[in-house]
Amino acid sequence: MDIYFYNTLTRKKELFEPLDKDEIRIYSCGPTVYKNATIGNMRTNIFQDTLRRTLRYNGYKIKHVMNITDVGHLVSDGDEGEDKMIKSAKEEHKTPLEIAEYYTKLFFEDLKSLGIETPEIICKATDHIPDMLKYVQKLMENGYAYETSTAIYFDISKLDKYPILSNVNLKEQKAGARVEVDKEKRNPYDFALWIKAPENHLMKWDSPWGPSYPGWHIECSAMGQKYLGEQFDIHTGGIDLIPTHHENEIAQSKGACGKIPAKVWMHGEYLLIDGGKMSKSLGNVYIIKDIIEKGYNPLVYKLFSYSCHYRNKLNFTWEGIDAASKSLERLKNGYQMHLNGNEEIEDNQVNEYEERFHKAINDDLNLPLAMGVVWEVVRNEKKSPKLANLLLKFDQVLGLKIDEEEKEEQIPEEILNLAKERIEARKNKNWEKSDELRDIIKQKGYEIKDNKDGTQNITKV
Numbered sequence: 001m002d003i004y005f006y007n008t009l010t011r012k013k014e015l016f017e018p019l020d021k022d023e024i025r026i027y028s029c030g031p032t033v034y035k036n037a038t039i040g041n042m043r044t045n046i047f048q049d050t051l052r053r054t055l056r057y058n059g060y061k062i063k064h065v066m067n068i069t070d071v072g073h074l075v076s077d078g079d080e081g082e083d084k085m086i087k088s089a090k091e092e093h094k095t096p097l098e099i100a101e102y103y104t105k106l107f108f109e110d111l112k113s114l115g116i117e118t119p120e121i122i123c124k125a126t127d128h129i130p131d132m133l134k135y136v137q138k139l140m141e142n143g144y145a146y147e148t149s150t151a152i153y154f155d156i157s158k159l160d161k162y163p164i165l166s167n168v169n170l171k172e173q174k175a176g177a178r179v180e181v182d183k184e185k186r187n188p189y190d191f192a193l194w195i196k197a198p199e200n201h202l203m204k205w206d207s208p209w210g211p212s213y214p215g216w217h218i219e220c221s222a223m224g225q226k227y228l229g230e231q232f233d234i235h236t237g238g239i240d241l242i243p244t245h246h247e248n249e250i251a252q253s254k255g256a257c258g259k260i261p262a263k264v265w266m267h268g269e270y271l272l273i274d275g276g277k278m279s280k281s282l283g284n285v286y287i288i289k290d291i292i293e294k295g296y297n298p299l300v301y302k303l304f305s306y307s308c309h310y311r312n313k314l315n316f317t318w319e320g321i322d323a324a325s326k327s328l329e330r331l332k333n334g335y336q337m338h339l340n341g342n343e344e345i346e347d348n349q350v351n352e353y354e355e356r357f358h359k360a361i362n363d364d365l366n367l368p369l370a371m372g373v374v375w376e377v378v379r380n381e382k383k384s385p386k387l388a389n390l391l392l393k394f395d396q397v398l399g400l401k402i403d404e405e406e407k408e409e410q411i412p413e414e415i416l417n418l419a420k421e422r423i424e425a426r427k428n429k430n431w432e433k434s435d436e437l438r439d440i441i442k443q444k445g446y447e448i449k450d451n452k453d454g455t456q457n458i459t460k461v
Helices: 039-057 084-092 096-113 125-141 169-176 218-228 239-257 288-293 299-305 318-339 348-364 368-379 387-400 413-427 429-441
Strands: 004-007 012-015 024-028 064-070 121-124 146-148 150-153 191-196 212-214 232-238 263-267 271-273 313-316 446-450 456-460
Touching: 012 024, 024 121, 024 146, 024 218, 039 064, 039 232, 039 271, 039 288, 039 299, 039 348, 039 387, 064 218, 064 232, 084 096, 084 263, 096 387, 121 125, 125 146, 125 150, 125 212, 125 368, 146 313, 150 239, 191 239, 212 348, 218 232, 218 239, 232 239, 232 318, 288 299, 299 318, 313 318, 318 368, 318 387, 348 368, 348 387, 368 387, 413 429, 413 446, 429 446
Parallel strands: 024 064, 024 232, 064 121, 232 263, 271 313
Antiparallel strands: 004 012, 146 150, 150 191, 191 212, 446 456
């Protein structure tokens, strides 16, 4: 069956034609491991997981690369400001390596909890400094880069067109759109490939230009080429990467080998929180741990994500998560009812369900439409193991583990510790502290009731 994907590069939905019919090569921009990945970040990872699962459902073998950015990503997403890793290290009084290891571990724990498959190749930026240096030197040799007193810059004037993903008119944007910090830059939109490090900089390596460190964009170009070749099938990421990071990846590749690295560029849209932007100032930055601590199976968030196409904005609310939790329970129960049924159902009806599901996922990963088919199968009045097997086949794409029994709800350790602290407060007749802890526990989604023997019952609100 034909597959169609929306291509950001051409701004239209296209028939997918792999470069090599035996293996699909994909590059996904991974996390900058300086803080916890948000549920917005995880929405992008869910979309990328659905993509690889859909390709495999269609019989393709996959070679999927994801980078881990542990150096080079500046706080401005451009050429200004401090490296995000170093900023976080200073704030948490740790080394950049400790920060990277800690948040990388949390990132992969989140992927596992969401049933997101790990790409075949995971590559850290700091493990590929020699590859990046070679890439920069190649750009210098080809005349696409130049040195200033502070950095090695990419010269966008040497390209036939820039930008080509966002399609912005730079002449209209230049006036006040971006501050030209480095007066040695030839063009305001030239971007840093390699940055000369100040003497006390925490992360730096020897290079032909002295102690220095990579710019953000060069890592993906160098690692993509190393593991997938000069051209590969699909490049994915969040929509926020289009105007800067992905635009500059394309520029670097054209400068190094004259080719756009990926044939198809796919981007996931933003996640909104209660209809607005997620921000620390509003106190609405959520991570997967927050969903778990409210007593939900994290797979509920994955099912919630399927209610909206990956190219449309998705509005997160706790009411929506609660509804998705009930839906996941209904889906699992529906699977069990079909599994334990003994009614006959015609093969042509099973095939018709499967064809419609297959057509939906092949139409640019249309999961809302595909889930409509799933619910039709669940609601079928005839309870048949054939339909249970069909739901299991669908779950190869959904990744919701519908055949696994729900584990008994575990009270989060944080809540248990607060409850122990409250018992001590009550023993010491510190009723004000006891009430304060009870309120904190309730704010975190749990209710505590005292028993006559001094013990407590904790339940999810």
